[in-house]
Each structure stands twice: as C-alpha cells, then as structure tokens.
Amino acid sequence: MWARRTRVLIVGAVLTIGLLAxxxxxxxxxxxxxxxxxSSPSEHLNQxxxxxxxxxxxxxxxxxxxxxxxxxxxxxxxxxxxxMVSNGLxxxxxxxxxxxxxFEDGSYILxxxxxxxxxxxxxxxxxEGED
Numbered sequence: 001m002w003a004r005r006t007r008v009l010i011v012g013a014v015l016t017i018g019l020l021a022x023x024x025x026x027x028x029x030x031x032x033x034x035x036x037x038x039s040s041p042s043e044h045l046n047q048x049x050x051x052x053x054x055x056x057x058x059x060x061x062x063x064x065x066x067x068x069x070x071x072x073x074x075x076x077x078x079x080x081x082x083x084m085v086s087n088g089l090x091x092x093x094x095x096x097x098x099x100x101x102x103f104e105d106g107s108y109i110l111x112x113x114x115x116x117x118x119x120x121x122x123x124x125x126x127x128e129g130e131d
Contacts, residue, residue, distance in 0.1 A: 031096065034071030041101060041108045050098045051076065051110060057091045069095060069110075076110055083112040094118040 034053035037044065056075060059068035065081040067089070078097050089095070099112035 034069050034076050035074050036071075037101075038071070038074035038076060038108070041103075044101045045103060047101060048098070049101050049110070050096065052094065052096045055089070055091055055093050055095055060089065060091065066109075069097065076108060078110045078112050078115070080112050080115055083115045085115045086117050088117040089115065090117075 031050040031052055034051060037049065037051050051069065053069035053071050053076070056068040056070045059066075061067065064079075066077055066079050069076045069078050078095075078099075080097075083097075083099070094117070096114075096116040097110055097112045098114040099110045102109050102111055
C-alpha cells in the first residue's frame with residue numbers, strides 16, 4: 001500500500017484544508033462603531049453584528065436587561081437578556097457587543113449574546129501617569 005510518509009502527508013493536507021475552510025466559512029463580523037452601524041442600520045437588520053461604543057450614563061436597566069450604547073452622534077439600545085457579560089458593565093465604560101440587530105417598536109435593538117467591557121485599570125493607570 002502507501003508508505004507511512006505518504007499517509008502522514010495526506011492526513012496533514014486534509015486537516016489543513018479542513019481548518020482553512022472552517023476559518024473562511026465562519027469569519028467573524030468586523031466590529032463597527034455605533035455611528036458606523038446607525039448610518040445604515042437597515043443593511044444589517046436580522047444579521048449577526050459586532051459593535052462598540054460607550055455605555056450612556058444611567059441607562060443600565062437590570063429589570064429589562066437593557067442599556068444604551070452611544071457613539072459621537074448616535075445611540076443604540078442593547079438587550080443583554082441571554083448575553084455572557086464580562087465584569088465591569090458600568091456607565092461610561094467602553095463596551096463591545098455581539099448579537100442580532102432587530103427593529104422593534106420603531107427602534108433598533110441589538111439582541112446581544114456577548115458583551116465585553118474595557119479594562120478600567122489600564123485607563124486609570126494612564127490617567128495617573130499623565131498628571
């Protein structure tokens with residue numbers, strides 16, 4: 001039959017092709033800012049998207065599991081009912097959210113499944129060093 005070396009090369013090639021196909025078929029959505037997304041939200045309706053922005057002061061509502069993410073000129077409501085939320089979700093915190101963009105009751109809502117927050121200690125150290 002085939003030599004051991006030939007079999008190993010064939011198995012390696014098949015595994016490599018399989019991994020490349022997986023990466024190409026499941027490429028992550030590029031992250032957009034709130035302003036970029038809200039400039040044409042209808043293009044992303046009912047699609048998996050990734051967005052980043054800052055949590056607007058006083059908008060975190062744990063009873064409805066929502067908060068508002070803001071950019072420089074636009075806002076977006078984030079619903080985190082089924083989301084994995086990292087520690088540190090708080091006002092004025094930069095947030096990355098992944099989920100499905102929906103249009104409900106006349107407004108756009110991101111039904112998030114992942115929410116990640118920035119590390120506050122990194123920014124606090126920079127602020128102390130700038131004094």
